[in-house]
Amino acid sequence: MKQEICGHCGELFEKGKLVCPHCGADADFTYAEEPNEFDFGAADPSYEEFLENEGLAPPSPRPKRGLCALLLAGPVISGLIWVLLL
Numbered sequence: 322m323k324q325e326i327c328g329h330c331g332e333l334f335e336k337g338k339l340v341c342p343h344c345g346a347d348a349d350f351t352y353a354e355e356p357n358e359f360d361f362g363a364a365d366p367s368y369e370e371f372l373e374n375e376g377l378a379p380p381s382p383r384p385k386r387g388l389c390a391l392l393l394a395g396p397v398i399s400g401l402i403w404v405l406l407l
Contacts, residue, residue, distance in 0.1 A: 323335075323336040324336060325348070327341040327343060327344060327346055327348075328346070329341060329344050329346035330343050330344040330346065332344070334348075
């Protein structure tokens with residue numbers, strides 16, 4: 322069966338269907354005019370940047386507790402050994 326490209330979402334679908342099964346746009350839907358001044362296209366920030374700018378980004382992952390304990394235990398143990406050797 323022949324396929325055509327949806328003029329709205331760009332997905333392929335079978336020719337003869339009245340609407341695109343992916344987005345629901347009419348099969349005859351086409352862009353007959355140039356994009357208007359409000360179509361920012363690639364100038365829009367990504368979703369992650371948008372969340373970060375709005376303060377909604379998930380917090381950065383915290384280091385594991387075992388690593389923190391190891392980093393703190395090293396100097397403490399070294400200090401105790403140094404005190405005991407004096």
